[in-house]
Amino acid sequence: MTLTQLKAFLAALERGSFTAAAVELDSTQASVSELVARLERELGLKLFTRGPRRLVPTSAALELREHAVQAVTAITNGVDAIHALVSLEGGTCTFGVLRNAAYYDLSDLVQRFHTRHPHVKVRLVGLNSSLVAESVAGGEIEAGLVVLPVADEGLEVKPLFRDEVVYVSAQRHPGQGPVSIEEVARAKLVLYDAYAGWNDPTRRQLLERARLRGLTIEPAIEVEHVETALNLVATGAADTMVCRTIAEGATFPEGVCVTPFAEPMYDTVALVWREGTYLSPATRRLAELAETTMLAKVAPT
Structure with missing residues (x-):
């Protein structure tokens, strides 16, 4: 039993003749008649008898009708769903972005994507990079933007660019020269991304440098958002560190x-997706848009 046979059967049942069914299916009367005959041979039952003006369905045809409709509809819906996904006329994309996405002009990413592809549902998750990486590896989201280093087991990683990390203070003047890791260890610090803690990639770099010198880093204040940390720095309460894109932002x-640090430090921004998986067309398009937007932001003018 084939989908083509079921379509021919349903068309003949609805139209009342093989000729009319052939017109609907853009086929020939002989082809439709043969398809129905093959179906009858497989079932071992007659589906139609010839009346004076039209085909008359048998009880077997009436019994088969509901199931044939369900089968044809299910296949048609499946094909339509795939076509919609490929043509970006439907489906859902899931994507993770940097916590500080607004500083890279990603705040309106969904709006711009939705304007181009209004029928695609979007689930955009903004987390610390370590959590984005975990969510991608666990299959919760398809892809995302992260700052390296993250736990990359089971992930494909595509580095995009480096953004220098700088020391920020209301009391220390740049004329004193670059900041050493020893000075950072002695300073009163306010660090953001409190929930991620030392799993945060930028914090991890700082901690590893300190450990290599036998030093420890103990923040006096921990907050969740970089804006809160910067407000505290502006009051002279403590110092912090941010990437240069944030430092050059309009709201700084x-x-x-x-x-700068004496030993330059960088946030490496990368695109990650689950190893061995195929990104849906919608998520792939969103990732391309995010990558283009970020590279345009950091490209030299």
């Missing part, structure tokens, strides 16, 4: 000085 507080 006045009166706060930016100094």
Whole structure:
């Protein structure tokens, strides 16, 4: 039993003749008649008898009708769903973004994507990079943007660019020269991404550098958002560190000085997706849009 046979049977049943069914199916009367005959031979039962003006369905045809409709509808719906996904006329994409996505002009990413593909549902998750990586590896989201290093087991990683991390203080002047790791260890610090803690990639870099020198880093204050940390720095309560993109942003507080580290430190932004998986067309398109947006933001003018 084939899908083509079931379509021919249903068309003949609805139209009342093989000729009319052939017109509907863009086929020939002989082809439709043969398809129904093959179906009858497989079933071992007659589906139609010839009346004076039209085909008359048998009890077997009436019994088969509901099941044939369900089968043809299910296959048609499945094919339509795949076509919609490929053509970006439907489906859902799931994507993880950096916690500080707004500083890379990603805040309106969904709006721009939705304008282009209004029938695609979007689930955009904004988490610390370590949590985005875990969610991608666990199959909760398809792909995401992260800052390296993250636990990359089971992930494909595509580095995009490096963003320098700088020291931020309202009290320390850049004229004093680059900031050493020894000075950082002695400083009163406010660090953000409190929930992720030392799993945060930027924090991990700082901690590893300190450990290599036998030092420890103990923040005096921990907050969740970088904006809160910067507000505290502006009051002179503590110092912090941010990537240069944030330091050059329009909302960066006045009166706060930016100094590079003696041993330069960078946030490496990368695109990650689960190893061995095929991204849906919608998620792939969203990832391309996010990558283009970020590279345009950091490209030299």
